[in-house]
Amino acid sequence: MNPIEPLNQQLLAAITFAAVIEYGSFTAAAEKLGYTKGLASRRVAQLEKQLGVQLLFRTTRKLSLTEAGRVYLAHCQQWPQWIAQAEQAVHEASGQISGKIRITVPTSFGGTFMAEALIAFRRRYPAVQVELDLSREMRDLETDGFDLAIRSKPAAHERVIAIPIMNADDWLVASPALFTEKAAPQQLSELKEWPCIANSHFKNPLEWIFNDGADIVSIQSPLQINDHQLIRNLALAGAGIARLPSYLVAADIMQQRLVRLIENARANQNAFYLVYPPRTPQPAKVRAMIDFLKEWFVLPNEHVLKCKY
Structure with missing residues (x-):
């Protein structure tokens, strides 16, 4: 037998x-x-x-x-998953990186950077499919089935690897049209004389903190919005002074659609991390994306220049 x-x-x-x-x-x-x-x-x-x-x-x-x-x-x-992993291992052994990657990224960050990054990644790895989730919520990578995340901070309770990839300060910005009749503010104390656009997502949105807490300014804000992109659009339309991450408004400033105010005032610095679960071995498609994004945010190309002010 x-x-x-x-x-x-x-x-x-x-x-x-x-x-x-x-x-x-x-x-x-x-x-x-x-x-x-x-x-x-x-x-x-x-x-x-x-x-x-x-x-x-x-x-x-x-x-x-x-x-x-x-x-x-x-x-x-579990057998279909094992068979898929075995098939993936064969492709990797033959030098072909393929499969599907699921990534979750903050909304405003993803809207600024991920289009160019994903196009460049697909040029390098055309057999890899990418599903990108843009969300303000902190997804549970294991439970929700994500391979990678970009976050402003790792969750303390998660068992993950977190690699810093970039820093971005908050800048004070406004449309030049706001200052046609009155000069732009030169000191933080002058901000209270101007309409500002508060971010209602944060605690105490009417208090803007600068210089590691040494300066706290109470602003007047007829508009309170919980979305960075909408705040940017309102600033572009001349609705008031906004406080926004540098990566979101750097191109607007370079093209003079916005002006940066009180540049010596240090506001909140946002650190961004590439976050992923520790897996042994890490699938080749995920390793490829990790290495690509680390390179993407280090090389002095135009997409990174937006964050280097």
Whole structure:
């Protein structure tokens, strides 16, 4: 007797068992697998005999799992993932990096940087698919199934690797049109004389803190918005003075759509990190994205120049 034959028989029986649960009946599973209903039933019965446990409760109307059946099914359901990983390993061994990567990035950061970054990454790795989630919420990487994140800070409770990739200060900016009748403020104390656009996402949005807390300015804000991009658009329209991350407004300042105010006032510095779960080994597609993003935010190209003021 071929020593592999019993293993083959058990594998066929396990596939049949998983199909019965997925499709809800022996009849439906047999149809999908190209068996007769009788053969499907015999294979599951043989599996139960070999394992020495009952996997299914059978009635004329319903099938349900026993506790042993739930445990066995959980392992069966991992097989497609194992097969996909084996296929991926073969591609990697042949030098081809492929597969799908899921990334979550803060909304304003992603809107500024990720279009160019993803296009450049796809040029280098055309067989890799990228699903990008833009969100202000801090996603749970493991639970939500993300391979990577870019965050302003890692969550303290998570077991992740966090690599700093860039820093960006907050700048005070406004449209030049705001200052046609009155000179722009030169001192922090003068900010209270101007309409400002507060970010209601933060605690105490009407207090702007500078110079490590040495200067706190109470602003007047007829508009309070919880989105950086909308605050930027309002500043461009001349609605008031805004405090925004440098990477979001640097291009506007270079093109003179906005002016930077009181440049010697140090505001909040935002550090951004590349965050990912520690996996051994790390899939090649994820390693490729990690290395690419680390390089992308270090090289002195135009996309990084926006953050280097």
